[in-house]
Amino acid sequence: MGNVYFASAAFKRLEADATLPAKFRRMLKKTLPEAKVRNKKICIKMHLGGNLGYTTIHPFFVRVLVEHMKKAGAKSVFVCDGDATNCDWRGYTSETLGAPVVGLFRKGHPALKTFKLNYGKLDEAKVSSEVLNADMMIVLSHVKGHGDCGFGGACKNIAMGVVPGETRAKIHKLEGGINWDKSKCIRCGKCIRECRNKANKFTKEGNYEIFYHHCTYCWHCVMICPVKSLTRTGNTFQPFQEGLALVTKAVVDDMGSKNIFYINVLMDITIFCDCWGMSTPSLVPDVGILASDDLAGIEKATLDLIKVKDFLKSGLPVGRRLLAGKHLFEKIHRKDPYLITRILEKKKLGSGKYKLLEVE
DSSP: OOEEEEEEEESSSGGGGGGGHHHHHHHHHHHHHHHHHTTOOOEEEOOOOTTTTSSSSHHHHHHHHHHHHHHHHOOOEEEEOOOOGGGGGGGGOOHHHSSSSSEEETTTOOOOOEEOOOOOOOOEEEEHHHHSSEOOOOEEEOOOOEEEEEEEEEHHHTTTSSSSSHHHHHHTTTTEEEEEEETTTOOOOHHHHTTOOOOEEEEETSOOOTTTTTTTOHHHHHHHHOOOOOEEEOOHHHHHHHHHHHHHHHHHHHHHHHGGEEEEEEEEEOSGGGSSOOOOOOOOOOEEEEEEEHHHHHHHHHHSOHHHHGGGGGGGGOOOOOOOOOOOOHHHHHHHHTTHHHHHHTTTSSOSSSSEEOOO
């Protein structure tokens, strides 16, 4: 049973010391002491968002984390994501965060390390050597819903965040493919505009064409189509979760489980992943922040703290209702979000049983 520390967004007094940032500082002192950090090169892996999205982790909390690492004697600290383009729009600059902001797959990036996985279409995974060469990785994750895996937390932050587009595509391909129905298509162009990788187009003959070398199977084109002319083929859920866990395990085994620490931020919890490049109202009120060195444990605790009874209907598009299911994310995306915790446990990436320790 792992320990999961919890700093609640709820406050008991109208004093700064009783609010979440102060609790977060006390949490970091308890969970990341000097003995664990001193003289280490620290990588903080987070999602920097994009386009019109603004509900990623507030830069203030990232700065609190960076300053704690420095005071604890870290040799160096850097913040990273796969793509850091235009992240300054969301306040992620070296000046505001107190640390360099690195796009892992920028032009001329260091060589990648390849791991053989042999799981169907996910034959291998290429991983950023900048992350793997750090002495310690802090997986700083903004929790939100996700159409492919029910929710996005620490596991997804690693598996989809430290690999290039070609590996992300292989993970997504475990779900199936994309079919175009010419008779339904109105050629509105929404699918083209939504594709961040410019992987699709209409030919001169008016046919829809996908350049699969660039396609990451994010399914945004499928979900944005107003007439449902694009559909998934296969649409399998568990293999995708298995793929996420396999890539995560490869990273954890390479770096060493003692050198990875997880922080899940349960604030601005929205319906879809931050990679959509937009923000919508929260599904539930802010919950707080969790921290642990147990991956399965923190993911399980995260889900347990997001409750159906706290649902805010403004978090869904107008006219959309909750579906059948036990967890709120399952009622939205028709996928059991707890599946990933069970898979992580089987792969010995933590325990689904945890002890929740609240930091006052």
